[in-house]
Amino acid sequence: MIDPPIFVLAAVTTTFFVAGLVKGVTGMGLPTVAMGVLGTLISPVTAAALLIVPSFVTNVWQLVSGPSFGQLAGRLWPMMLATAVGTVGGARLLANGDTQVTTYALGVALVVYAAYTLLVRQLLVPQGYERWLSPVIGLTTGVVTGGTGVFVIPAVPYLQALGLEKNDLVQALGLSFTISTMALAAGLALHGAFPVDNLAMSALAIAPALAGMWAGQIIRNKVNPPTFRRWFLIGLFLLGAEMIAKPLLSDVAL
Template identity: 55%
Template sequence: MSATDLTPLIATIAFVFLLAGFVKGVVGLGLPTISMGLLSLAMPPAQAAALLVVPSLVTNVWQIAARPGLWALARRIAGLLVGVCAGVAVGAGWLAGGATGGMTLALGLALFAYAALGLLSVRLHVPARAERWVSPLVGLATGLVTAATGVFVIPAVPYLQALGLDKEELVQALGISFLVSTIALALALGSGGALRPQAVAGSLLALLPALAGMGLGQWLRLRVRPELFRKLFFAGLLLLGAYLSLRGAMHA
């Protein structure tokens, strides 16, 4: 394929990661969801997942390092993180198989329903005494969904939001969860042969627009009120859920 033939694809990848980085900067998530959803229109899901590895790793490190309290928060959600790794290990190879339409539809519907409840101010709450046993189960389910779709959001996002964290703690907790999910997914892709040198090179190039978008998004997030942030958070999830539902229905 000539350089001229590659230009539209490179431009598409750059735009997708700029948009995904911006959404992540504003609401703390969305990079894998948007990039997987849009890039899968132009390439196999496993190839799209390989491209998001480096941008997801770096943007999540940036996200979790933005405030103090990292280790205390990581210890609190350690069960979730262990469960994620176990779930991805169990489902290793699913993404490369390509039969993800039904899972994507279910993921989109779950995300849409959760966001709708959030916009209607229906509050979910996990008691502190239940975290010890709920956290690993939520992590396991998230890992299985990640292995099948390359997306890290369900059920980890509603679980973390139900812990009663403040705005910046929630964003940091999401970053920790997504960082561990990215590492686990990268190992699964590598073991399946999907993380080749050319894919890593493409992922490194995708980092630049992702960082630019995230920087702009964080600038905006720090200037909005907590209530507006909550509305943006759930509105973003609602749109992502609607998109994934439509895409999953078309490929189921």
């Protein structure tokens, strides 16, 4: 079990408040921010275990606060099922502790997608492609989630490319992230890498994460759709840049 000194508690509290704020505004980013910051203080697998409870709680809140749960669940269930399968299987990568290469590749994909969409045009998935593409995206997302503890690629660009309305997009992200969180916990436990003793520390992160998410939702509700989309993509770009920089900085430090 982690013996948390004051500075670690302060770091966890601050990290999850900021992560919740990002999630409240954009509908995503809590695990990415949390893994990015906490990964510099503790091991990646321990950081992943710490984000399980606040991630689950904030994702469920995000999921149930939207207007279209039944419709979205009926439309996206093949993707969700494939995500769960891929995450449980891919968790072996995270359990082994070597996520540097996958995290770097994930960051590159985020940066390229966000830059392309910001500077060129909105990508859209043709309606006839969704039935077969959703399981492929879900399985790929699951493997990436299992390997990095981050839920965003390729699920987030794909869901955005479905052309969902702002609140439906945020709710669909909540559905995807809820499934990913539960599957990640199951996968880590299956591979003997889920430190149950750290659940108490994880539970302490719920309050700052919810406080940050509440503040972020207030901000999001005051933003018009074009502005929301632009900042959503800027958020993706920054998250990707952080993922690229972290392995490079680690190599320089060595």
